[in-house]
Amino acid sequence: MLETLRKRLLSVQQDFTSGLKTLSDKSKEAKVKSKPRTVSCLPKYSAGLELLSRYEDTWAALHRRAKERAGAGEQVDxxxxxxxxxxEKETTSLIAGLGSVTANLTHLEASFEGIENHLLNLEDLCAQYESERYKHVQSQQLENYKKNKRKELETFKAELDPPRTPVKV
Structure with missing residues (x-):
């Protein structure tokens, strides 16, 4: 958009400058071709001289303003x-920044997928550990239960069997 505006301003400036130059050249030619005025012919042509003078003054003012506008146009340009x-530099920088961010996001996505896989493996290991721990606790409880039952059995056998006294023969 700015490039189009710039081109239009340059085109207007060039057209304006060439038009002013053409008018200036024609004005100079007219001045060169005009004959010097003599005092004797002033009374006859005073109305025409006044119009010509007004035209020249107006033309000079227009020319001066046109130059001012051309200078202002050059400043704007x-x-x-x-x-x-x-x-343009900011746009290039922004595009480069977006490319960098996109690359970082792609890298992060791959990292997240790797971390997710590691977390799933850790979860499996934790479940396996809990299962092994539970089996060990159950095994310990079973051993304790067996010991208690053996003691109870021995106590029960001891109660059923009277103490034997040695028999003399």
Missing amino acids: SKVVVLSAHW
Whole structure:
């Protein structure tokens, strides 16, 4: 958008400058071709001289304003060029930044997938450990139960069998 505006300003400036130059050249030619005025012919042509003088004054003022506008146009053009270069640089920087962010996001996505796989493996290991621990606790409880039952059996056998006294023969 700024590039289009810049091109249009340059085109208008060039057209304006060439038009002013053409008018200036024609004005100079008219001045060169005109004959010097003599005092004797002033009374006859005073109305025409007044119109010509007014035309020349108006033309000079228009020419002066046109030059001022051309200078202002050049200033605007230079500012547009600077702004265009600045925003082009910013756009390039932004695009590079977006490329970098995209690459980082891709890398992060791969890292997250790897971490997720490791977490699933850790979960499996934790479940396996809990299962082994539960089996060990159950095994310990079973051993304790067996010991208690053996003691109870021995106690029960001891109660059923009277103490034997040695028999003399």
